[in-house]
Amino acid sequence: MCGICGVVGHRPATQIVFEALRRLEYRGYDSAGISTLSKNGEIExxxxxxxxxNLEEVLHQSPLNGTTGIGHTRWATHGAPTEANAHPHAAGQVAIVHNGIIENFAELKAELEAAGCVFASDTDSETVAHLVDFYLKQGKTPREAAFAAIQRFEGAxxxxxxxxxxxxxxxxxxxGAPLAIGYGDGEMFLGSDSLALAPLASRITYMEDGDWCELTSDKVTIFDSTGQEVQRPIQNVAFMAGQVGKDGYRHYMEKELHEHPVAIGQTLQRITDPAAKTIALPELPFNPADVPRVTITACGSAFYAGMVGRYWLESLARMPVEIDVASEMRYREAPQPNKGVALLISQSGETADTLGVLRSLKKEGQSIVSxxxxxxSTMGRESDVVLGMVAGPEISVASTKAFTAQLSVLAALSIEFARARGTIDQAQEEKLTASLLDLPSKAAEVFTRVEDIQAMARVVAEARDVLYLGRGICTPIAYEGALKLKEISYIHAEAYAAGELKHGPISLIDRTVPVVAIAPSTILFEKTLSNLQEAKARGGRILAFTDAEGAKKLKGVAEVIVTLPDVDAFVAPILYAIPVQILAYEVALLKGTDVDQPRNLAKSVTVE
Structure with missing residues (x-):
């Protein structure tokens, strides 16, 4: 969850490390710190x-010198977000930064305290520094001490x-947590991900699980978990500087919302043949016609994307599908079918729970599609096939454009399965693919409705509780809308399949509880309308996302209507995801919250 970085080189390290931390701040922002080696070799x-x-102000008042340095931006796990618990942690002859959780830290700490070590923080991470220093005091070299300590750590x-x-x-x-090596000109870098290293190094090595490395300014040596020297691929990674800037927008989230059309378009460009109106995915390592079941798992918004994918696979390809959140699935020990396929979804490819499920499903003989x-990423390297989206870096903690890019890939995969299983013909494939290819322009039209969404936001911003309703394939979009509102505005929101309203949640409705409906006219609209009338009769303030036909029927029922472009029902979930995210953003602006870095959250959840 935290972000770490480091440099060994010939230039002043502090500014290099600090700028890398800026790019990593989406991973955590409870505290931060930098450590360098001074000219006389002292740790500062x-x-x-x-x-x-806050760290920038500290550095301004008390600068750090040296050309070797490490830095850390923290999402707190063990210990409150205080300066004492901030990284880097130091003990004697070593300073460290750490992302993850040392699960056996209590046992190690007790052993080290018995040996005379004095701890200054409440973190598990400080144990790393003391254990390495303990071995250094025994006369081991840094390489020997580091390896001895690494062999004793349990966890990620x-x-x-x-x-x-x-x-x-x-x-x-x-x-169990990502780490990449960047190659520079007379300098070497470490970073939690390639985004941290983007302006520093165009050549990157992604370390494999269990690897450790020794860096000097002109050399990289990598070892596996047994201590044997190994070679890992060096990859060229190209980034454009503009990809990590706000480009004049107020927030990264605002910028990334406006990148929905491009993210959808670039993703579809990779996986379709526009001229033939057909799907052109990478070759799958199985025949969809032979697959007995698809198991989908993910976390957060990616899980809601998976829920939409389940609807598509079941209805279009007649494919049996199992779905569960990764944090639960990895412990259910559910039986898996012979020749089954596991479909995993992640923006970062480093989500700890999803990665854990990937490994357990792989052991069960499932083909892994990510x-x-x-x-x-780690998930990419461990999958049988990767269906890549082209959303570009997502800096804001709340996922936006990655969600619609995920949906675009899942829609294409569902068409591919349906074609292979003979549940659609060529004409249907062309029609469905054409509806996908129309999406970028339709997505761009959504931003012409921002004033209407802002009117809706003014109602929602006054509330303490909000209900989101959807039906059928739009129910997961209601879940996504409620999640976004909770994440960045701190307003309590819950989502339900609209038909479930009268089975309990309707008791919550009064004049103070807005009801946000995801209601395209092409998806169970009459039933949704009936549910909304029930809510209105009990004082609910109805706010609706619909199309032109739906708007006619909702007049007199909904207090605010946002009329979206007409699209085929097949792609409606992708389009309707955009305005519910914009609504959350506009509410957050009215509430004055920290849009890009909401409290208690981090972008990439690399710990359980």
Whole structure:
């Protein structure tokens, strides 16, 4: 969840590390810190609670020198977000930064305290520094001490270490949490992901699980979990500087909302043949006609995308589908069918729970298909096939354009399955593909309705509780809308299949509870309308996303109507996801919350 980075080189390290932390701040922003080695080889640290701006002020008042340094931006797990708990942690001859959880830290801490070590924080991470220093005091070299310590850690971690008196040395290690090596000109880098390294290095090595490395300014040596030297691929990774800027928007989320049409279009460009109006996915390692069941799993918004995918696969391809959130599925030990397919969805490709499920399903003999925005991630490397979306970096914690890109891939996959299973003919495939290819222009039209969405936002912003309703394939979009509102405006919101309203939730409705409806006229509209009339009769304030036909019928029922472009029912969930996200953004603006970095959240959940 936290972000770590490091540099060994010839330039002043502090500014390089600080700018990398800016790019990693989406991973956590409870506290931050930097440690460098001074000219005489001493370890120096600067830390601050809160966001990076606080650390910047500390560095302004008390600068750090040195050309080797490590940095950390924290999402708190063990210990409150205080300066004492901020990284880097130091003990004697070593300073470290750590992302993850050391599960056996209590046992190690007790052993180290018995040996005379004094701890200064409440974190599990400080145990790493003390254990490495313990081995250094026994006369081991930094490489030997690091390896001895790594062998004793249980849990998930990505670690970077620097050592007193070793100004041209850094050691990194990863197990269950991502870590990448960047190659520069007379300098080497470590980072939690390629985005941190983007402006620094065009050549990157993604360390494999269990790997650890030794970096100097001109050399990289990688070892596996047994301590044997190994070679890992060096990849060229191209980034454009503009991909990580706000480009004049107030927030990254606002920018990323406006990138929906491009994200959808670029993703579809990769997986369709527009001239033939057919799907052109990578070759699958199985025949969909032979698959007995698809198992879908993901977390957060990606799980809601998976729910839409289930509707498509079941209705279009007549494919039996099992779905569960990854945090539960990995512990259910559900039986898996022979020749089954597992479909996993993640923006980062590093989500801990989803990665855990991937590995367990792989052991069960399932073919692994991953829908990812970062194809070179850990999930990507461990999958049988990756269906890559082209959403570009997503910096705001709340996922936006990645969600519609995921849906675009799942729609294409469903068409592919339906074609292979003989449940649609060529004409139907062309019609469905054409509806997908029309989406980018339709998505762009949504932004002409922002004033209407703002009118809706003014109603929602006054509420303490909000209900979101949908039916059929639009029910997951109601879930997505409620999640976004909770994430960035801190207003309590719940989503339901509209038919469930009278089975309990209707008791919540009064004049203070807005009801947001996802109601395209082409999807169970009459039933949804009946449910909304029931809510209105009990004082509910009805706010509706619909199309022109639906708007006619909702007049007199809904207080605010946002009329969206007409689209085929097949792609309606993709289009309707955009305005519900915009609604959350506009409400957050009215509430004055931190849109890009909402409290208690981080972008990439790399710990359980």
């Amino acid at each position: 640290r600067r830390r601050a609670a809160g966001k990076l701006d 971690y990505a670690i970077a270490m620097v050592f007193k008196g070793h100004g041209d040395l850094m050691i990194g290690a990863r197990h 829908v990812l925005n970062v194809e070179h």
